[in-house]
Amino acid sequence: MVNGIGGGGGMAxxxxxxxxxxxxxxxxxxxGGASLQAGQGLGATEAPGASGxxxxxxxxxxxxxxxxxxQLSDGLSQVTDRVAATDQLPExxxxxxxxxxxxxxxxxxxxDLSFRFALQVRNKLIDAYRxxxxxxx
Amino acid sequence: MDIGGxxxxxxxxxxxxxxxxxxxxxxxxxxxxxxxxxxxEVQFEDxxxxxxxxxxxxxxxxxxxxxxxxxxxxxxxxxxxSMETEMNAMRENRLTYETYATILEGHxxxxxxxxxxxx
Amino acid sequence: xxxxxxxxxxxxSTSSGLSAERVRMDVIxxxxxxxxxxxxxxxxxxxxxxxxxxxxxxxxANGQMLTVGMKKAEVVEDFATPFERIYAPDHxxxxxxxxxxxxNVSATREMADLVSAMRAYEANLAAQExxxxxxxxxxxxxx
Numbered sequence: 001m002v003n004g005i006g007g008g009g010g011m012a013x014x015x016x017x018x019x020x021x022x023x024x025x026x027x028x029x030x031x032g033g034a035s036l037q038a039g040q041g042l043g044a045t046e047a048p049g050a051s052g053x054x055x056x057x058x059x060x061x062x063x064x065x066x067x068x069x070x071q072l073s074d075g076l077s078q079v080t081d082r083v084a085a086t087d088q089l090p091e092x093x094x095x096x097x098x099x100x101x102x103x104x105x106x107x108x109x110x111x112d113l114s115f116r117f118a119l120q121v122r123n124k125l126i127d128a129y130r131x132x133x134x135x136x137x
Numbered sequence: 138m139d140i141g142g143x144x145x146x147x148x149x150x151x152x153x154x155x156x157x158x159x160x161x162x163x164x165x166x167x168x169x170x171x172x173x174x175x176x177x178e179v180q181f182e183d184x185x186x187x188x189x190x191x192x193x194x195x196x197x198x199x200x201x202x203x204x205x206x207x208x209x210x211x212x213x214x215x216x217x218x219s220m221e222t223e224m225n226a227m228r229e230n231r232l233t234y235e236t237y238a239t240i241l242e243g244h245x246x247x248x249x250x251x252x253x254x255x256x
Numbered sequence: 257x258x259x260x261x262x263x264x265x266x267x268x269s270t271s272s273g274l275s276a277e278r279v280r281m282d283v284i285x286x287x288x289x290x291x292x293x294x295x296x297x298x299x300x301x302x303x304x305x306x307x308x309x310x311x312x313x314x315x316x317a318n319g320q321m322l323t324v325g326m327k328k329a330e331v332v333e334d335f336a337t338p339f340e341r342i343y344a345p346d347h348x349x350x351x352x353x354x355x356x357x358x359x360n361v362s363a364t365r366e367m368a369d370l371v372s373a374m375r376a377y378e379a380n381l382a383a384q385e386x387x388x389x390x391x392x393x394x395x396x397x398x399x
Binding site: 152153155156157159160161162163164166167168169170171200201202203220223224227230231234235238241242245 | 320326
């Protein structure tokens with residue numbers, strides 16, 4: 001999908017970049033960094049080094065389509081991981097790995113928000129694609 | 138698309154320390170007649186605040202601790218648990234928990250609003 | 257032991273506390289009821305009883321040990337407090353000195369203990385309510 005858009009030229013990239021930046025800016029203003037690992041209410045946190053939900057998307061405007069594709073793909077696998085972690089919850093509960101009610105709630109909420117964020121990104125990408133298709137002759 | 142952040146992590150840890158505190162208070166109430174028992178409390182917020190002034194890395198390592206509280210008056214059996222103290226601690230902790238939960242919800246609803254894009 | 261133990265450890269702790277205070281109140285009631293029993297089946301006056309409890313311990317989420325309830329260890333007789341000698345010339349159980357031995361139960365002490373047990377009972381109830389509310393509040397975050 002991304003390669004096909006890349007074939008449309010710099011305008012397509014700019015359209016997508018603008019959409020991504022808007023989403024990223026809004027989310028980055030709010031969160032911005034390490035993620036809360038499942039079931040870890042106390043103690044150590046993970047710091048994957050991401051500078052925002054999409055991890056340094058600022059490099060989008062003007063560089064190769066591959067770096068954008070990679071970031072998109074990384075972002076999506078993070079969403080998959082989150083949703084998968086939520087699937088593990090019943091088993092974790094039975095195994096006595098859940099010690100606080102709020103851990104469950106936070107994980108569910110994060111999973112939901114991650115997923116919907118990804119959906120929004122997809123929608124923006126589709127909108128940008130359609131915009132581009134309207135333009136090329 | 139990871140919805141996370143150090144603020145979220147901090148709130149989760151505060152909530153957990155508050156839960157631990159409620160358990161420790163319940164333990165004090167259970168032991169109100171145990172000879173020689175000293176009241177226990179959870180220390181976290183103060184240590185966390187001090188660590189945050191040093192560095193965020195230090196703050197991440199702070200854990201809640203259960204410690205003896207020697208401030209109460211001991212009865213003839215050496216027990217210093219007072220029901221008033223425990224009831225007050227219970228009330229205060231409950232409100233603190235609710236506050237942390239409300240802040241956390243606020244954090245999530247901002248992200249939610251950003252995702253909805255104003256719709 | 258079930259997987260949900262950690263989630264519910266607080267609530268179970270207070271349940272156990274409620275039972276413990278209940279037992280304590282029952283023993284106090286027994287003492288009060290027998291405050292004037294000068295002759296028991298075993299001979300001699302009624303001897304005051306008290307309950308001993310053992311705290312149940314469990315590892316908390318941060319690794320330290322924590323009381324998660326009370327286990328009734330035993331009901332013992334109070335040998336520390338002596339019987340009271342009363343001059344009672346008309347009492348059927350009087351001895352050669354016209355005296356009888358009364359149980360070592362003091363009404364004021366039993367009342368004080370009863371009040372203490374009741375307040376502990378109420379505190380356990382309040383704590384139980386708290387645990388429930390906090391859990392509900394936590395789950396609300398997911399909505």
